[in-house]
Amino acid sequence: MPSVRQIKRRIRSVENTAKITKAMSMIAASKMRRTQEAALQSRPYSDHLRQLLADLAAQPHEEEKLSPLLETRVVQRLQVIVITPDRGLTGGLNSSINRTAAQFLIDHEGIETTVVAVGKKGSEFMARTGQNVKAVFTDLGDRPNIEDIRPIATIVSNQYANAEVDAVYLAYSDFVSTVSQKPVVLPLLPVIPAALQDKDMVGYIYEPNSQEVLSALLPRFVEMQIYHAVLEAIASEQSARMVAMRNATDNANQMVDDLTLVMNKARQESITTELLDIVGGAAAVEA
Amino acid sequence: MASFQLEIVTAERIVYSEQVDLLVAPGTDGELGILPNHSPLLTTLKAGEICVEQNDERNYIAVTGGFLEVIGNKATILADTAEYADEINEERAEEAMKRAEQRVESSTSAMDLERAVAAMRRSQVRLRVARRKRTSNSTSRS
Numbered sequence: 172m173p174s175v176r177q178i179k180r181r182i183r184s185v186e187n188t189a190k191i192t193k194a195m196s197m198i199a200a201s202k203m204r205r206t207q208e209a210a211l212q213s214r215p216y217s218d219h220l221r222q223l224l225a226d227l228a229a230q231p232h233e234e235e236k237l238s239p240l241l242e243t244r245v246v247q248r249l250q251v252i253v254i255t256p257d258r259g260l261t262g263g264l265n266s267s268i269n270r271t272a273a274q275f276l277i278d279h280e281g282i283e284t285t286v287v288a289v290g291k292k293g294s295e296f297m298a299r300t301g302q303n304v305k306a307v308f309t310d311l312g313d314r315p316n317i318e319d320i321r322p323i324a325t326i327v328s329n330q331y332a333n334a335e336v337d338a339v340y341l342a343y344s345d346f347v348s349t350v351s352q353k354p355v356v357l358p359l360l361p362v363i364p365a366a367l368q369d370k371d372m373v374g375y376i377y378e379p380n381s382q383e384v385l386s387a388l389l390p391r392f393v394e395m396q397i398y399h400a401v402l403e404a405i406a407s408e409q410s411a412r413m414v415a416m417r418n419a420t421d422n423a424n425q426m427v428d429d430l431t432l433v434m435n436k437a438r439q440e441s442i443t444t445e446l447l448d449i450v451g452g453a454a455a456v457e458a
Numbered sequence: 459m460a461s462f463q464l465e466i467v468t469a470e471r472i473v474y475s476e477q478v479d480l481l482v483a484p485g486t487d488g489e490l491g492i493l494p495n496h497s498p499l500l501t502t503l504k505a506g507e508i509c510v511e512q513n514d515e516r517n518y519i520a521v522t523g524g525f526l527e528v529i530g531n532k533a534t535i536l537a538d539t540a541e542y543a544d545e546i547n548e549e550r551a552e553e554a555m556k557r558a559e560q561r562v563e564s565s566t567s568a569m570d571l572e573r574a575v576a577a578m579r580r581s582q583v584r585l586r587v588a589r590r591k592r593t594s595n596s597t598s599r600s
Contacts, residue, residue: 209470212470212471212472213469213470213471215465215467215472216467216468216469216536217469219467219527219534219536220536223500223525223527223536226500227500316469316470317468317469317470317538318539373498373529374498375498375499375500375527375529376497376498376499376500377499377500377501378485378486378487378490378499378500378501378502379486379487379501379502381500383486383502384500384501384502384525387502387525388525391525391536391538394469395469398469
C-alpha cells in the first residue's frame with residue numbers, strides 16, 4: 172500500500188486537474204453562448220438573403236447569362252468542405268464529424284473527390300487518410316467574422332464556376348442542443364433557391380436589373396451558408412468541450428473522494444502499527 | 459411628417475433599426491434617395507456612405523457594398539459591412555488607406571489591382587464618414 176504522503180500528493184494533483192477542467196468547461200460554456208448569440212444576430216441577414224434569392228430566381232432570365240453558381244451539372248467531380256475544430260478535448264465530436272465526412276467520401280467512391288478542410292483536426296485527418304486536400308483553412312478562432320469566411324467561399328465558388336468541381340457539400344456538426352451535436356453533410360453548390368409562391372411575388376424595380384442583382388447576391392449567399400455552418404460547428408465544439416470537461420471534473424472529484432478514503436485507511440493503519448510498536452515496546456521493558 | 463422603417467443588417471449583427479424620414483444610399487448606378495412610401499425596389503449598393511435623416515438630424519453610416527430592398531413602408535439594407543461614424547477609428551482608417559494605396563501601386567496582376575483599388579475605395583469611404591462625424595460635432599458645439 173502506498174504511503175500517506177504519496178496518496179496526499181496524488182490527491183493534490185487530481186485536485187489541480189479538476190480545477191483546470193472546471194475552468195475549461197466554464198470557458199467553453201461562455202464561448203458557446205457567444206456563438207449562439209452570433210448565430211442569432213446573423214439570422215435577419217440570412218433570412219432576408221434567402222427570400223430575395225427566391226424572388227430573383229423566379230424572375231425570367233436569359234439562360235446563357237445565368238450565374239454559373241446556379242448551373243446544375245452531372246456530378247463527376249465532388250468536393251466536400253469539412254469544418255472541424257482546431258483543438259481536441261471535445262469528447263467524441265472530432266472523430267464523429269471526421270467519420271461522417273469519410274463515410275460520405277466512401278459512398279461516392281468512383282467519382283473524383285476533393286476536400287477543403289477548415290480546422291486542424293479535419294485537415295490532419297484528411298491528410299492522414301490520403302484524401303486529395305485542395306485547401307486548408309485553420310485558426311479561424313472562436314469568433315470568426317464574415318471576412319474570415321470570404322476566402323473559403325471564393326476558392327470554392329471559383330472552382331465551381333470554372334467547372335473544376337460539379338457539386339460542393341458542407342460537412343460539419345450541427346448544433347442541436349447543448350448535449351447533442353449531429354454531424355451533417357449538406358449540399359452547398361449548385362445553389363438551389365427556394366421556390367416562391369405566387370402570392371409572395373412583389374414586383375420589385377430592379378436596379379440595374381434582376382440579372383445583375385442576382386449575380387451580386389449569389390456569392391453573398393454562398394458566404395452566408397458557410398458562415399452559418401462555421402458558427403454551428405463552433406457552437407458544437409464549445410458545447411461538446413463543455414460537456415466533456417464537466418465529466419472530467421466530475422470524474423476527478425470522484426477520484427479525490429476515493430483517494431481520500433484510501434488515504435484515511437492508510438493513516439489509520441500506520442497509527443495502529445505505531446501504537447502496537449509502542450505498546451509492544453512498553454510491555455517488553457516492563458517484563 | 460411621414461417616416462418609414464429602416465433596417466441595416468450585416469451577416470454579423472443588426473446595425474441599425476429605426477424610423478427615418480429620408481434615406482440616401484449609394485446605389486451602383488448612382489445615389490438613391492428614398493422617401494416614405496417608395497415603390498418596391500431592389501438594388502445593389504457600392505461602397506459609400508448611407509445618410510439617414512431623422513427629425514432634421516443627419517447620421518452617416520459607412521457601408522462597403524450590399525443590397526437595398528424597399529418594400530411596403532420598410533427599407534432593408536443588407537450590407538457587407540456597416541459602421542457608424544463614431545465606431546470608426548480615424549487613425550486606423552487612415553493607416554488602412556495608406557496601406558491600400560501602397561498596394562495599388564505595388565500590385566502586379568490585374569486581379570491584385572482590382573482588389574487593392576476596392577480596398578482603397580472602402581477605406582476612403584470609412585475615412586470620409588469618420589471625418590464628417592467630427593466636423594458635424596464641432597459645428598454643433600460652436
